[in-house]
Amino acid sequence: MVSVTKLEPKGRLSSADWEQAALDTLAESGLGVVTVESLARRLGVTKGSFYWHFPTREALIKAALERWERRDEDEIMAQVEPIADPRARLRELFLRVSREMQSHVIYAALMQSLDHPLVKPVMTRVSQRRLDVLTLAYRQAGFDRRAAAHRARLAYSAYTGFLQLSLQLGLPRLNHEEFEAYVEHVITTLIPT
């Protein structure tokens, strides 16, 4: 069954429905499949509906990106920042990322579309914020400015690289046990005492 036609028999649609459908399709198939007619099929309507809610495809992408960026910011970041001990905060960051992959799937899909003019600034902001959070934690853990920047960069590179390898390339086929062991290895390697 190739047809992923999720004909949601809802009555009328709102702008938010289109944005959510865009994010779902983005996570499943990438930005290239986020087309007007593809989303219309998914929602069980035609283009006529779309162009009532949005003036253009770019407007939908822009709105969907803003929605994701907002959700990402206070779902992931805000919940970890209040942790006082910087090492515990770093560890919690790593553990959080290793679970609830849902938000990271979209992150990885967007990293695949950095050539798109609307995507790049968003990912630059998001990545810079996350790098800042990491750098601050390392600084509070006692590292000087230079060392903290290096460790933060290495940790974040490992994050985005791992997503690319496992989600897009599907390289390792880690089962749950192996994955947990790997995460623990990464934590002990990147958060030294």
Added chain:
Amino acid sequence: MVSVTKLEPKGRLSSADWEQAALDTLAESGLGVVTVESLARRLGVTKGSFYWHFPTREALIKAALERWERRDEDEIMAQVEPIADPRARLRELFLRVSREMQSHVIYAALMQSLDHPLVKPVMTRVSQRRLDVLTLAYRQAGFDRRAAAHRARLAYSAYTGFLQLSLQLGLPRLNHEEFEAYVEHVITTLIPT
């Protein structure tokens, strides 16, 4: 000057010319710009020329990928494998990658196009080979199977993640000095004594 029209006034073209132009465009602008007419403009000819050398666009991409994969394999890998000491071999691998970015630019561009059916198997092979080289080196350095696999995965994730951050996102703007310091940090962190 937006026009990157490199009108090479060469006489006739060969299949290899088209493959090289495809790799160049791939490195500069991504696979999406590797179109028949775009390459034709770059080479100063028209589509009529292309379809004499290749039956289809996919055939060109396939040939260009094989060319790159072959070149990559014996340029990067074969020159490092003969190093006897595994730690020195790892260090040399990291240092090599940090220079001559030319081949890695194409690697990064291809990682952005993993959704393409011709690209994914190539990148899977290449990545698996590199992972194997890393794993073997770590094993020879004294780590058990599990630890070596973890370290290799972390190192390779850091590699592909760093490429994505610096080349596609253009995040840090590291000058030469900072970059060397970062590479040294990565080496000491990922190749423990």
Added chain:
DNA sequence: CGTGAGCCATACGCGACAGTATGGAACTCG
């Protein structure tokens, strides 16, 4: 009940790109 606003279907135009058909220029070699 009917009227206007909100939501959607249908049909069309347009540009980008893949691929085809065909003729022509240039080079080679007997």
Added chain:
DNA sequence: CGAGTTCCATACTGTCGCGTATGGCTCACG
């Protein structure tokens, strides 16, 4: 020198996706 091979230009078709135009359905509300 002439005939065949090689390489390329021109002109065409077909498809896909964006965007527009226009009309119809449905529900709220006076």
